[in-house]
Amino acid sequence: MSETATGVVPAAFADVVADEVRLRRFLDGLPGVDPVALEQRATALATRSIKKQSKLTAIDLAISMVDLTTLEGADTAGKVRNLVRKGLQPDPERPDTPRVAAICIYPDLVPVAAGALAGSENTGTKINIASVATAFPSGRAALPVKIADVESAVAAGADEIDMVIDRGAFLAGHYGKVYDEIVAVKQAAGAARLKVILETGELATYDNVRKASWLALLAGGDFIKTSTGKVSPAATLPVTHVMLQAVHDWKRATGEQRAVKPAGGIRTAKDAIRYLVAVREVAGPEWLHPHWFRFGASSVLNDLIMQRRTQLEGHYWGGDYVSLD
């Protein structure tokens, strides 16, 4: 399951990406998304009642899917080391708590994370290092600069690259430019899995989210990811529904499974479980694995830990009983 998308366009779609005209025709020809019915479905699914053992299983699954993130200008080596320790042992008082999936940081801090994680794969599940790149979060830099950004992160030990698409080019209809950039970044990322951030808050419509999802899948993105976390709104349930539907459709058309990552705005265990319900019912149960679904988040981890203890011990713990990071 560790393989990355090949970057080779499946035969069924080879024609589609041959030139920008055909690419635009294909993307503009995708079925529309009706916002009222989409939001109605997302709201209805959010009322699923998850209790008892299924809640505990969901909490552990959600913890194991967290990309524990710090993306601040003020990040330091110390902050990243703390984050790594938190990711390795989210709840020191309950060492059976699963590890998170990845630590998500800026490229220059990748060596710090690599150092802090060294050897930890021998004591449990490997935690990946995910690095944002390509002039995150705006993506407003020349392509060679973006490529260099990616290469430096991979060279420093990143297992996963979180790139941003050129939303300006997308909104202007230059789908070919967006496509070519993703292909170039995919190549630069090499063996690292590529997460393509659509920044759905700037794409504004669900139709655009569907188009951008397909564009990223055609270009070889291993993940489609909602947001940088720097733009509001970040991840929402309806947007994630559209993206889960896209990977489901992609798999039906090509046989290839690709992953999804909502990021930003997921703060409580309840939120996280609602996403897992959507994963199960929209994409399918085979996506219920950290390889195929991630949460880009930080604060949600502590709520998951508190809810986990509640499930196991029968009463709530205050925030003071859970480590900040």
Added chain:
Amino acid sequence: MSRSTESVATDPTEWDYAPAPESEAIGRVKERYLPFIDGKFVEGSGDDLVSVNPGRDEPLSTVSTVSEADLDTAVHAARQAYEGPWSRLSGAERGKYLFRIARGIAERSRELAVLEALDNGKPIKETRDFDVPTAAQHFFYHAGWADKLQHLGHGPDPKPLGVAGQVVPWNFPLLMAAWKIAPALAAGNTVVIKPAETTPLSALVLAEIIADADLPPGVVNIVPGAGDVGAALVRHPGLDKVAFTGSTTVGKQIQQTLAGTGRKLTLELGGKGATIVFSDAAIDQAVEGIVNAIFFNAGQVCCAGSRLLVQESIAEELLTRLRERVDTLRVGDPLDKNTDVGAINSRSQWDKITELTRAGVDEGAELWQSSCPLPDKGFFVAPTIFTDATQTMRIAREEIFGPVLSVITFRTPDEALAKANNSPYGLSAGVWTEKGSRAMAMAARLRAGVIWDNTWNRFDPAAPFGGYQESGFGREGGPSGLAAYLDTDDEALIG
């Protein structure tokens, strides 16, 4: 072995939802329920009936029913109340009572939601999020009209009709009672209403709410019983108005009975609604719309979209998605909060659905059913889709009133229209297309009382609801619904 992976050691893709049943005790089901006549709960002189919990095929409660003599008492009480206090009250005073009833429903909403799920078999998700809140909304909405009747366009002081006899069906027991009672009272009438034989309980809890609201005795009388009680009620000479929701067969009998009596009549009968999906539709949401149209309340809805008309060029794609989606529906315990499709209301309805499904197979349509496991007890039907159905088949013409969809393809808008209209019914229709002009053009030519554009089963007390042809006449909801309870001297408005 590392401890860190222990708790997700089981295959996470097998994660499923544990049973999440709502507590049955919240429904406060009583051992025995009594008719509500002239402001009091009294023993009826008819034979008791046993209401069955269709989710388990077990007796739920016993209900005392009324005889013809009790009906005379009830109609007389309604007449006294009409001539006594009720028609002399100001609109604002009547509105005050309606607001009280609305708040009473809201206050007892959890109880009503559980009781309705137990008695009817529909999932708690629907009673909690649709039936009960919408019933309260109808009272709130009509409470607001009670002192504004002069703005309806029927003159400066429109008059009520008098005593209304009302018969409601089992598919939305509380909500249909609200649809009937609220406009009647707002307009100044008094009512005698008969709940359905298989689902009388929520209406009798509504009677408690009405009693608690201190409504003058006789303004609302609730008379449980079987079909014979309904027949006796609608032909009762003491009525000024009859409103019936139910089957087309019974509706026709009522119309014959009332012919020449001068009594006003509104009928809301069966349907065979068509969901029309064009090739440019938002396909995933069209799938949602189809699911809502035919599997909401297990298809036991008069305005159900039981026919799917899909443009041939996307038929295969749409059906693939539809089957995948329907396979995720959770069929089972009505009280489980995660149940999407509950029980069929009664054994006889289950038999009818099964019989028509068999007819579909015999006539050569291709049957597909959801793989969802069904409970061992109770009346359940797996969501069913018939493809390769044609207009000549019974499953495409008759109202099945169950979770059974017949799929028919079309090539052009005219063909879709012709097929959609090719039914003696005319209650509901829906169009899925991203092209607004096409949706409007279709709506103008579809013969149906309700037409949904890119949605289905959206209701609002302000929106009139009703049918064409064998789906009945008269409207419920909105200003036209109120007109059906006023002496407008304008037959066009009610029929």
